[in-house]
Amino acid sequence: MLPVVSRASGVFVFDTEGREYLDGCSGAINVNLGHGLPDITQRMHEQLDRVNFVYRTQFRSQPLLELTERLVDLAPGDLNHVEFTNSGSEGIEMALRLVTLLHARKHNPLKCVVLTEEPSYHGMTAGALGASGHPLRRKDLQSLLANQATVTRVRPKNGALRASVEDWQEAVDRIGPARLGAVIIEPVGGAASGAAPCDPEVLRFLRHAADERRFVLVADEVMTGMGRTGRWFGCDHAGITPDVMVLGKGISAGYAAISAVLISDRIVRALDRPVSSLVFGHTMAGAPLAAAAALAVTEYLVTHDLAARAAVAGEHLAGLLKRLCQRHPLVKDVRGTGLQRGLGLHGDPERFPGISLDLTEAARAKGLLVYPAGCTPVTESVLIAPPLRSTDAELDELARRLDGALSCLSPTPVS
Ligand SMILES: Cc1ncc(COP(=O)(O)O)c(C=O)c1O
Structure with a gap:
């Protein structure tokens, strides 16, 4: 017990x-800052006394605006647009919605194949779990996972823990540019592979391939993001900027439930409407209390x-x-x-x-x-x-x- x-x-x-x-x-x-850090809890108390909740279609809030700025400053390249969700799984789910809507609006509905890696873990909501390369967690849930027809998984060969450039190249070629809509990748693995890092050459290959073949490169930085791997983001080890980056866990370090989806200017431009009006969110997404916690955490991470x-x-x-x-x-x-x-x-x-x-x-x-x-x-x-x-x-x-x-x-x- x-x-x-x-x-x-x-x-x-x-x-x-x-x-x-x-x-x-x-x-x-x-819990990247450890437990009970007064620098964070005090800021949360102050926010609670001011306002704990407003709905995101009715008000913006100061902590959320500042958090957005902080994340954009930290993130590489042109990841200048941020949407908020409550968990890593919801963040991945939002990334999947975004990719699907993007290709549909560009009149490419056939670009619906999402390529992921096995092992990987992208979350427990239906879309994210469907994309996960974690057979144990998918077991007996196939009927719930509607995207099984469109998700393809790359598996490392010869007993390797992570797929090689050749493994990815073969999969990207096999699916072809007319059908490949997105690749989701963990820069350093987590629950599925026990922290096996992706070869930086793989990330650079995928960046190049995404530009050439017009698919969306999604970095699942739910675990790796916000300094955990010794750089602010796992992609920094390879010097690349993904098109979409999903942050969770370390963004609020366990003090509140919040996650973020960072989206590149290129993707925002390609959509013909404001992103917020397209991808939708959840009741609590980006509420002031969680935003204040994440802002305090982010400031602490940067200051120290x-x-x-x-x-x-x-x-x-x-x-x-x-x-x-x-x-x-x-x-x-x-x-x-x-x-x-x-x-x-x-x-x-x-x-x-x-x-x-x-x-x-x-x-x-x-x-x-x-x-x-x-x-x-x-x-x-x-x-x-x-x-x-x-x-x-x-x-x-x-x-x-x-x-x-x-x-x-x-x-x-x-x-
Ligand atoms: C890489 C990765 N993606 C997504 C998730 C899902 O995040 P959450 O548990 O907050 O839904 C996790 C959680 O462990 C994760 O490690």
């Missing part, structure tokens, strides 16, 4: 029995240059994890970028998912939270992704507890 939470502060969460847990995965890789901190801390963490990999035969490899890391695990293919859940449980018993990941025996892993403000001493403590948990599962570590 799950423990009942009592309170949380910084990288620590406490349950009602008084047990302490070091949050080694920032909740669901979203936490993307740079994630890069440095990420190297320290990777060193600690590599040592665990050498010590514990159970650990196959260390994956990831910045503070989005994964430990690949040697599991039993007959019992999947198995070892990732066992390790998550053993870690919890040692007072450490990690996130089980992987959608096949090859990708089975745990995500290690602590808050970006973690100190080196906290990362050392994380590794010490993880070592203890691994020792429980493979009792003969190499010393």
Whole structure:
């Protein structure tokens, strides 16, 4: 049975029995500033006292206007238009609506094929789940996923964790420019691949192909965005600007539910109406309280240059994890970028998912939270992704507890 939470502060969460847990995965890789940061909670209280809700078709709000400006400033290239939703899944759903409407309005309704990668995870709403390359999560839900006829998945070859340029090239050529409407890609993988990074050459290839063949390149930066990987956005590692970028998790760092879809000038120009009148939103989308939280989070991230901190801390963490990999035969490899890391695990293919859940449980018993990941025996892993403000001493403590948990599962570590 799950423990009942009592309170949380910084990288620590406490349950009602008084047990302490070091949050080694920032909740669901979203609590990027740690818990209970007064810089954020105070701004939220102030906003609550002013106005908590107005509907987006009736009023604009100051925090939302400022948040929009901040995101546009941070984002690469011409991603100058922002629409808001409440979750990463809704953001992906909005991107899918946008792509479909764009091609329909340009009289290209046949450009409806959406190419994604397996492994990938794009969310749980029907369109996003339909696009996901996470067979476990799609299992038994096929009848709900209306876009199965139009989604095609690229699969890496030869046991690789991510698809290569050749794999993508083959898929893009096979579908052809008359039918390919969009590609959705995670610059660094999350729940499906255990933080396997995309080769920057793949992102550069897709950018080039999208320009040449007029499809929309959508970057799913729900997990990678806002500094997690050591750059502000995962695409920055490849130096490319996607046409659409979906942000979630780190944008509000767990303080409120909000996500954002950033859209390039090129796409906005290609539509013959204001984007807001086309893609529609949800009741709570961009409401002032969530906007104030996300604005405070974004300002904190920028003021403290936490993307740079994630890069440095990420190297320290990777060193600690590599040592665990050498010590514990159970650990196959260390994956990831910045503070989005994964430990690949040697599991039993007959019992999947198995070892990732066992390790998550053993870690919890040692007072450490990690996130089980992987959608096949090859990708089975745990995500290690602590808050970006973690100190080196906290990362050392994380590794010490993880070592203890691994020792429980493979009792003969190499010393
Ligand atoms: C890459 C990616 N895309 C989309 C989502 C869906 O976001 P949400 O859980 O906020 O709907 C997630 C969530 O884990 C994610 O990691």
